[in-house]
Amino acid sequence: MKNIIFIAPPAAGKGTQSDLLVKKYGYNHISTGDLLREEVRKQSEIGVEIDNLMKSGQLVSDDIVSNLLKTALESSQGPFILDGYPRDVKQISILNNILNDINKSVDLVIQLDVNYDILVRRVTGRLSCPKCSRSYHRDNLKPKVEWVCDDCGSSLISRTDDNEETFKNRYKTYLDNMEPILDYYNNLDMVKVIEDKRSDVNEVFEEIEKVIL
Ligand code: AMP
Numbered sequence: 243m244k245n246i247i248f249i250a251p252p253a254a255g256k257g258t259q260s261d262l263l264v265k266k267y268g269y270n271h272i273s274t275g276d277l278l279r280e281e282v283r284k285q286s287e288i289g290v291e292i293d294n295l296m297k298s299g300q301l302v303s304d305d306i307v308s309n310l311l312k313t314a315l316e317s318s319q320g321p322f323i324l325d326g327y328p329r330d331v332k333q334i335s336i337l338n339n340i341l342n343d344i345n346k347s348v349d350l351v352i353q354l355d356v357n358y359d360i361l362v363r364r365v366t367g368r369l370s371c372p373k374c375s376r377s378y379h380r381d382n383l384k385p386k387v388e389w390v391c392d393d394c395g396s397s398l399i400s401r402t403d404d405n406e407e408t409f410k411n412r413y414k415t416y417l418d419n420m421e422p423i424l425d426y427y428n429n430l431d432m433v434k435v436i437e438d439k440r441s442d443v444n445e446v447f448e449e450i451e452k453v454i455l
Contacts, residue, residue, distance in 0.1 A: 244322040244345060244454050245326075249423065250354035251358040252412045253365040253404075255438060255446065256325045257377045259354070262447050263323060263454070276375045277310040278302055280299075283372060293430035297402050299411035301329060303338060325347070330419040334426055342407045351448060355437045358413070364441075365409045369398040378418040392441055 246269075247382055248256045260271040278296060281289035292302045311327055328334045366379040370392040378385050378398060385391060389398045403412070427433045436449045 243258055243269070243325075244275065244349035246454065247324045247348050247355065248349045249351055249420065249427075249433075251356065251361055251416045252409065253361050253368060254356045254363075255443065256354065257375060258383075258443055259447060260323050260325055261280060261376060262443075263450070267454070268320050270320060270322040271325060272311070272318060272322055272327075274307050274327045274329075275325070277314060278307070279372075279375075281310070297408070299403055299408045299415065300361070301415065304332065307333075308336050308340065311337075312344075313339060315342050315346060319384045322346075324453045328423060329415075330374065331422045331426065334423060348432070351424075351433045353384050353424065353433055353435045354446070355435055356441075357421065357439075360438070360441050361413070362406060362409060365404050366406055368401065368404050370401050370404075371396050372399050382441075 246263075248260070250256050257271075257273065260269070260273070263269040264271050278292055282293050282296065283289070288306050292306065295302055307327070320345065324337075328337050337348075362377060369378040369385070369389070370376070371378075371379060371394060373396040374391065374394045376391055376393050377383070378391075385398060390396070391398055403409075424433060434453045436446060436453075438446050
């Protein structure tokens with residue numbers, strides 16, 4: 243099973259697809275956004291520092307993110323999915339150094355391509371589980387019981403950064419930073435593009451399965 247980096251705009255479905263890969267193939271889903279939100283939730287020293295940055299859609303400092311990432315990669319067993327990292331060119335070399343240190347590597351970069359209007363619709367209707375991070379949608383991906391996570395029974399929330407204004411910022415940051423990252427991995431011939439034209443979770447998952455095995 244290949245170690246993967248997911249590259250996609252916010253709310254493109256990385257989390258949902260990762261959940262499916264975790265359940266079916268035993269992947270470790272390492273999301274830097276989730277690692278940071280966990281610090282905010284625990285109100286750790288860095289959690290307090292990064293709360294406002296995250297609320298406004300700005301990037302958190304490399305020191306903080308790379309420390310959390312290294313710990314998560316070191317302790318993961320089996321194949322991993324990196325979600326939310328790297329987000330700019332500097333983070334590519336940080337990642338390469340971390341992987342080198344711990345004798346692991348990335349085999350494949352999956353770029354999920356989703357139209358802007360679909361993304362806005364998703365982000366403004368998204369419900370998230372603060373405990374296990376599973377995502378739902380108010381209209382087309384509802385939990386079995388309203389506002390309750392199917393997997394762990396926690397109360398669902400609407401994330402503070404899941405509003406249209408913050409989304410515009412996050413999307414712009416994504417576009418500004420994505421191109422050189424994709425250039426880097428394209429030069430290594432590591433990128434597979436998967437288009438989500440119809441907002442169909444299962445269809446996208448089938449396409450992903452074709453490239454990870
Ligand atoms: P995400 O859940 O990936 O959309 O990330 C949510 C927020 O966490 C981002 O808007 C950033 O504030 C922060 N974040 C996540 N990953 C990174 C990263 N690799 N570098 C810096 N900040 C990050």
